[in-house]
Amino acid sequence: MHIALIGASGYVGAEFAAQINARGDRLTTVGRADCDVYSAEALRKTLRDASPDVVVNCAGYTGKPNVDACELDKANCLAGNGVLPGVIQQACESLNIPWGHVSSGCIFTGRRPDGKGFVETDTPNFSFRQNNCSWYSGTKALGEEVLADAQQCYIWRLRIPFSNIDSPRNYLSKVQRYENLLEAENSLSNLPEFVAACLDCFSKNVPYDIYNLTNPGSMKTSEVVELIKASGVSDKQFHFFDSEDDFMQRAAKTPRSNCVMDSSKAIAAGLKLTPIEECIQQTLKNWVPEKEAAVGQ
Numbered sequence: 429m430h431i432a433l434i435g436a437s438g439y440v441g442a443e444f445a446a447q448i449n450a451r452g453d454r455l456t457t458v459g460r461a462d463c464d465v466y467s468a469e470a471l472r473k474t475l476r477d478a479s480p481d482v483v484v485n486c487a488g489y490t491g492k493p494n495v496d497a498c499e500l501d502k503a504n505c506l507a508g509n510g511v512l513p514g515v516i517q518q519a520c521e522s523l524n525i526p527w528g529h530v531s532s533g534c535i536f537t538g539r540r541p542d543g544k545g546f547v548e549t550d551t552p553n554f555s556f557r558q559n560n561c562s563w564y565s566g567t568k569a570l571g572e573e574v575l576a577d578a579q580q581c582y583i584w585r586l587r588i589p590f591s592n593i594d595s596p597r598n599y600l601s602k603v604q605r606y607e608n609l610l611e612a613e614n615s616l617s618n619l620p621e622f623v624a625a626c627l628d629c630f631s632k633n634v635p636y637d638i639y640n641l642t643n644p645g646s647m648k649t650s651e652v653v654e655l656i657k658a659s660g661v662s663d664k665q666f667h668f669f670d671s672e673d674d675f676m677q678r679a680a681k682t683p684r685s686n687c688v689m690d691s692s693k694a695i696a697a698g699l700k701l702t703p704i705e706e707c708i709q710q711t712l713k714n715w716v717p718e719k720e721a722a723v724g725q
């Protein structure tokens with residue numbers, strides 16, 4: 429399969445590129461340096477010339493070191509998350525190329541009113557329409573609205589990614605590095621399993637649709653801390669904020685979307701997502717500290 433990857437230079441894009449190469453698929457990367465990705469015509473020409481079988485979009489604006497930074501660069505964030513998906517849709521549809529878009533579970537907060545995790549048909553409850561969200565989450569929800577009528581398109585929802593490679597973007601690293609932790613319940617995505625599931629959508633002919641690609645189940649921060657301690661990866665003394673208000677006052681500029689998601693639709697479609705506790709345990713067993721990860725590159 430020949431895959432054109434938009435956003436290959438990012439945290440998520442790098443994992444896509446690595447797995448595409450490891451599968452022996454053909455990879456063409458498309459970035460802002462190659463063409464004006466905001467021009468459907470320029471993007472169409474670039475894609476037509478490359479002639480891929482499928483396109484994957486993992487470009488987007490996340491904010492560094494975290495989503496707080498999006499509050500300071502709203503126009504770029506809106507462009508990357510709200511406008512770009514629509515331009516890619518236009519280019520792909522004009523060439524009749526199937527494609528997938530990396531969205532985020534952060535368009536939800538909490539649990540459904542019935543206590544269950546959010547499913548794909550639930551309306552995002554952490555969005556500009558609810559007027560309760562971070563700028564980042566609002567733009568990601570808009571991105572999904574833009575793609576509501578997209579053809580031959582997967583929307584893959586990633587949520588607080590983690591892997592065994594220690595890095596500032598890895599949730600298991602963040603838990604070890606933050607001075608104080610917010611106690612919250614979340615569904616999480618193992619990044620390698622997320623990317624494998626996205627690529628499997630094409631190879632297994634999974635129906636085009638929205639998929640929550642989180643590892644089944646959810647974890648409280650304190651439960652993640654216990655797994656880290658039990659693994660021997662860190663012997664740090666972990667400290668917690670007193671409350672969400674304390675977190676907002678001392679560490680955050682904008683609210684976070686801690687939420688529980690239901691990934692049973694993805695599992696039923698044959699995508700492999702290991703239950704969350706088991707997945708974190710396996711990940712910590714194979715932990716590669718950042719210094720060793722840098723040597724291996």
Ligand SMILES: NC(=O)C1=CN([C@@H]2O[C@H](COP(=O)(O)OP(=O)(O)OC[C@H]3O[C@@H](n4cnc5c(N)ncnc54)[C@H](OP(=O)(O)O)[C@@H]3O)[C@@H](O)[C@H]2O)C=CC1
Nearest residue numbers: 435436437438439440460486487488489508530531532586
């Ligand atoms: N990391 C996370 O925690 C999560 C990420 N996601 C989503 O996954 C996607 C990738 O995230 P991640 O890899 O972490 O992000 P990174 O910031 O690591 O990478 C972002 C990528 O998008 C490109 N990009 C950044 N801003 C823009 C813009 N305004 N217009 C066009 N291209 C842009 C960058 O390209 P360039 O080299 O040109 O700068 C880069 O390739 C995003 O859509 C994000 O919302 C979803 C859930 C969780």
Ligand SMILES: Cc1cn([C@H]2C[C@H](O)[C@@H](COP(=O)(O)OP(=O)(O)O[C@H]3O[C@@H](C)C(=O)[C@@H](O)[C@H]3O)O2)c(=O)[nH]c1=O
Nearest residue numbers: 490494495532534587588589606608609610612679684
């Ligand atoms: C800043 C901070 C966050 N947290 C918690 C809040 C939250 O539950 C969790 C993650 O918050 P962060 O601020 O690290 O990350 P944030 O930027 O909110 O993370 C998000 O990135 C974007 C791109 C996404 O799409 C999301 O799915 C998610 O991965 O860590 C702490 O415990 N202590 C802290 O000091």
